[in-house]
Amino acid sequence: MVTTPATSSTANARQHGLLAELSALRAVVRREWTIFRRYPSWIIALFIWPVIFPMAYILSSQALAGPTSGGLQIFQRNAGTTDVVGYIVIGTIIWMWQNIVLWNVGFALREEQLRGTLESSWMSPSWRFSLLLGNSVVQMLVMLIFIGVSLVEFTVFYGVRFNGDPLLVVLMFLLSIPSIYGLGFAFASVVITAREANAFVFLVRGLVMIFCGITYPIAVLPGWMQSVAQFLPQTYIIYGFREAMLNGASFQALLPVYQILVVFGAFWLAVGFALFRRMERRARQTGALGQY
Amino acid sequence: MNNWAIEAEQLIKRFPRRATPDSANGDNGPAGKTEPRTRWPFGRKKEPAAWFTAVDDVDLQIQQGEVFGLLGPNGAGKSTTIRMLCTLLEPTSGLARVNGFDVVKQSNQVRQSLGTVLAGERSIYWKLTARENLEYFAALFHIPAKVARCRIDDLLERMELTNRANDLVEKYSTGMKQRVAVARALLAQPPILLLDEPTLGLDPQAARRVRELVKELKAEGHTILLTTHYMEEADQLSDRIGIIDQGKVIALGTPAELKRRISQQDAIRLEVAGWQTEMAESLRQLPTVENVVPHYTGTDSLWEVNLLTANSRAVLPGIIDRLNTNGTRVVNMNVVQPTLEDVFIHLTGKALRD
C-alpha cells in the first residue's frame, strides 16, 4: 500500500464537529469496557464485594442488639426505620459507590500516565475531557450492575424488602451522579500534577464514612460533626435513598433532597471541570503527562 | 508564509527543577539550587526554586520531504523538542511551526498534520489487540469508521502484523509493539512524522526493519524528524543531522558535511587494560592530540579510549610509551576514519553514550 501524505490536513477524509467528538467518546467507552472485561478481578468487584462489605456491619449490629434484639428497637427509633439491614446496606452501597468512583475514575488518567498511553491520546485532535468522561460512562455502567446485584443479593440472602417507587429511586440515582462523579473528575485532574494528592482519597473516604452516617443516623453525631455532614452531598444521597427505598417516601417528601443534589451536583461538576482545565494547562507547562 | 515542514526559532523550554535523582546527572543547564518543595496540591502555583533549561534556543528549518535526525546523548533535550512540536508541551519562549501552523496558537491543526511516535511500545494499550488499538486511535483522530477499517487493514498488512492483529499487544515482541505505534502514527495519513528514538530497545533485526520503514516513508514523501542516540542510525537515515547537547544544537548539516569538519584528523581507538584516570591528561600533552575520551567497556577492567589527532604516525609511539607503564597495557588499537561519534566528541569533549 502506498500512503500518499496529504500536503495539508484538509485533504484527508475526516469527520468534523460534534459527531466526530461523539464517536471519539464512544471509542473511549469501548476501549475502557474491553479492557475492564479483560481483567478477571471484575467478578469479585461486581458480585462478591457488595455482599461481603456490609456483612461486617450487619453482623456487628446483630451482636450489639443482644439475644432479644432489644437494642435494635432503640436503633429503629433513632433511625426511623424498621429495616436495619436495609438501612446499613444502602449506606454502605453509597459509600462503596463513591469509593469506587474515587479510585477508578480518580485514577483513570493517572494510570494511563503510568502506563505511558496518556500522551498518545492527548496528542489527538479530540476533546480531551472525553478521555475522563468515557471512563466514567463505563464506571457508571459497572456501578449500575453493582448496585443491581447488591439489591438482588440482599433481598435474597437477608430478606430486605425494598418498597419504594422505582421511578423515584432512579431519579435519586440520576441526581446523585453529578456530585459523585464531579468529585471523581476533580481527583482525576489533581493527581496528574500532584502525586501527594493520593492521600486525599483516603481523607474523603474517611470523611464520608464517618460524617455521612453510612451505618447510623447522623443524629448520633456531636453537633459540630453534624454541621460538617451537611456540606457533604453523600449525606443527602444516603438519606434520600433510604427514604425512597425503605420508607416509601413520596416525590413531595423527596423534593428538597433532589433540589439540594442538583445544587451540589452543579457545584462538583464545575469544580471537576475547572480542575481538569487547570491540569491541562499545567501539564503543558511541566510535561507532567509523560512522567512516571 | 514560507513552506518549511517544521520550523523553530529560538525555541526554549525550561522546567521547574525537579528533586529526582535523574536530574542529578544534569550538571548541565544554568546552575540553580535544587530545593525540593512539597506543594499543597490544590494550592496556587508558586515560583519554583530553580529552573532547568532542557531546550536552549533551538533553531530548526526542515524541508518538506526531508528526513532530519536529531542526534544527542541522554538528556540532551530531544524528546522535549518533539513534545513541543507535537503540542504536548508549551515552549517557554520562541516559536515553532509545523506544516505552517503555530504549535501554540493553532495546536489543533498541528495535531492533525502530525503522526508522532513517543515512548514507543508504551504508547499503546497492551490489554487491547493491535486492531483494537488502531480502531481506537482512528476514532480519536476523527477518521470515519469505514475509512478507518480499510486503512487499518492496509497498515496491519504493511507492518506485517496481519496474522497477529487479533492477539493482545502484551503478547507481542518489542519490535511488533513499535510497529503498532508507527502504524498508529500513520493512521491519519499525516504529511509529517515525529519519531522519538524509534529503534530504542529493539533487537538488531527489528531495528533494521524500522529503519527500512523510515526509508520507505521518506520515499512516499513524508517529512520525518527522528531522534536517536545511535550515530550510525542518524548517519544512515538522515538527509541532515542536528547534533544536540545540553539543549543546544551545536552542529547542523548533512552527515558528510559534519564529518568533513574533522576529516583532516585521524581517530584512534585504543583498548587499554588497567587504565588510570591521570593518563588522559598525560595523553593530552602529546602534540596534536585532542578529545581524549576514556570509557569503561564493562568487561575485564578494559577501557576504550578514543582520541583525535592530526598526525597518527607521529604520535602513536608516544601514546604507547605513556600507556605501557605500571602494569597498564594497550591491548588493541585502531586508526579509523572519523565518524559522527568523533564529530560529537570533537564538539563536546565527551562520548555520545556513557
Ligand SMILES: Nc1ncnc2c1ncn2[C@@H]1O[C@H](COP(=O)(O)OP(=O)(O)OP(=O)(O)O)[C@@H](O)[C@H]1O
Ligand atoms: N517534564 C519534565 N520536568 C522536568 N524536567 C524534565 C522534564 N522532561 C524532561 N526533563 C529534563 O530535561 C532534560 C532533557 O530531557 P529529554 O527527555 O528531552 O532528553 P532526551 O534528549 O530525550 O534524552 P533521552 O535520550 O534520555 O531520551 C533531561 O535532563 C530531563 O531530566
Ligand SMILES: [Mg+2]
Ligand atoms: Mg528522549
